[in-house]
Amino acid sequence: MSHSRQWTPADPDQPHARRIGRRQFLTLSARALSTMAAASLLPDALAASNPEHAGDLLTGTAGIENARVLSQICERILPGTDTPGAIEAGVPDFIAGVLNIVYLDAETQRFISQLSAFNAATTTEYGRPFDQLTAAQQDSRLSAMASDESSDEAAFFAELRQLTVYGYYTSEPGATSEHALTDYMAPWNGDIAYDDVGRMWTG
């Protein structure tokens, strides 16, 4: 998630801020993507009002496919077990929000391009898009993606995993089922027995 920036002098002539209104964080329901097979990750109104926006790549036929692929990748990274998986925890929606209001336009554009390229390569190899593979095939494909650590695909996998992990463990279903809920009134203790907690604190 790190990024480098060139220093530019504070510019008093810069026009006053464009307002964020149309870029409000998405408020799709927590499980929208798991229930809405054809959901687009961005409202059509957004794309229509801002056609140059990279989010266009998440709408239309290609966008729907990207949304399905993204959801399946997240779910394979943190699958449902005896605790919720990434889809149930709303991780794909979270990532859509990141693309919409955290990433800069160029980063979102690059992300979507890599997602499309990943799925195109998958389709070439398996004869079907990623979201239509079996779970075992999906895992095999993701393992291959991560295998060459110097490759762009592996870097993209690391990014997807980072986003999925962040979205999952900051979600209520993920954090409360996997971690111990911190008590906002507990005193500080710098040396307790780990077994008294038995898992990581939420946070």
Add this chain to the structure above:
Amino acid sequence: MTEHSTAPMIATSSEPWDAIVVGSGITGGFAAMELTRRGLRTLVLERGPDVVHGRDYLYEHKRPWQMPSRGMLQRRHLDEVKPVQSRTGFMRPGMERWFVDDTEYPYLEDRPFSWIRGYQVGGRSLTWGRQSYRLSDLDFEANAREGIAVDWPIRYQELAPWYDYVEGIVGISGRNEGLGQLPDGNFLPAMAFSRGEEHFKSALDAHFDDRMMTIGRTAVITQPHRGRAGCHYCGPCSMGCSTGSYFSSQSVTLPAARATGLMTLRPDSVVESVLVDETTQRASAVRVIDRVSKEVVEYRGKLIFLCASTIASTQIMLNSNSDRFPNGLANDSGALGHYLMDHHFKVSARGRLPGMLDRYTEGYRPNGIYIPRFRNLNKTSTQPDFLRGYGYQGGSGRQSWRGREMQGFGEGLKDQLREPGPWTMGLGAFGEMLPDATNTMKLDAAQTDAWGMPLVRISCEIGPNELAMRKDMATNAVEMLEAAGATDIKSSDRYTPGGIGAEAGLAIHEMGTARMGRDPATSVLNGFNQAHSVANLFVTDGSCMTSSACQNPSLTYMALTARAVDYAVDAMNRRDI
């Protein structure tokens, strides 16, 4: 931020205020409290909107899933609106509003200088780091000893009782260690080390004779104190604290001033200049532009305290021109706007401590450890390559899932992230920056802000002494971690010439530009923060600093403020002012 003015209508009556304080942050709030307690009718002018204690702490005690964008900074918005403010890691999601919009409050950087600001009632006291350390005579005597800049007009002995007094009000938790370079104080019980920090401290004691580690001295109370509740260790203080367990203007000084019935606080009041009576050569009034309506109002006052923060106070003085002071108020020396300093930092190291995997921590301690300065204290610690010194802040805990190294994916990844990672220990240095006449702020008359104020133009960067010091900072951080048996040690220095990452200003300890000194020919303020040439004008924020030391400075600003008020009110009662 509200877009309607909450400013009370205050008539510009013929009766002057006993005192006018410009700014409501760390020093403005303190000045307001001290002045009203001494019986003065005091007007406090704050350029930003009001922030109400408790009510406006929107994200206190919120879980990650209740936070905007789950606690991720909304870079797309921030890059547009707060491109400078978002350079600091102090800006956290949920309290971005306590950092100014750079688009609304532009300034000019000749070289990278991050001017990080909070324009609201309470100023940066809402968001500060709270570390509170005394300066010592090692600091107050340094300029004179080394022939650098000018001598401080005060020594530790003069400020010590004011440190005692301020610490008693603020509530500082910490440990007395008997160090000459970091004087003991009037502390509340210290917070405990973590298990990892105990390990590190033992190694430090075993391997190094010249340095030690103590718990951070922080303006967070560890037990009930003057009507405030002790810390309940909930999480990041800067989301706001309704129990008032960390010191802010909202939790301590403004309520105390309000309780006297003598304070009037006027938010949305941009101070344009201080007016001078040419006959008496005294400051006579403050000219205010309403932030929202742009209406211009003048308030007359007998005493004027500039506490608008470093740079902002000097900006007002440079914009206050008269026949008597054609180059800025009280600027007979020409020193006004020069000798801008910060602390230089972003040299750090982190490593993994061995073992202790059966131990863990509970609660969020809003504090870390401190390794006081150990360079250039005496002959044996004299460094060939640099003057002055630095201290380390840091801490140790077990890694959470954030930033953790991960293997693979799937159920195995879930298993990895269910348990905390290894103990790690991190150290980051804060170093002294020498005062230099060429590090300046000026006004650029050709460009003005929305209130018609000339823009500040800053030209400031660290020099050879700081660059040499940074090498020592990095080397020693790594050596200490190695001594503690740490592995996977990674160190970094974020400084690049002309780049951002460790540019001046980023430590948010900017100071100087209206320095104190003994000689009116070379300094702006005397030893009581009083302008040499304008007897009823006092500047008690960081602008007054003659050198920067390496300790976090706010405690010193508060001590200087309390001392200056005491002096000013006594002088006024004697009719000397």
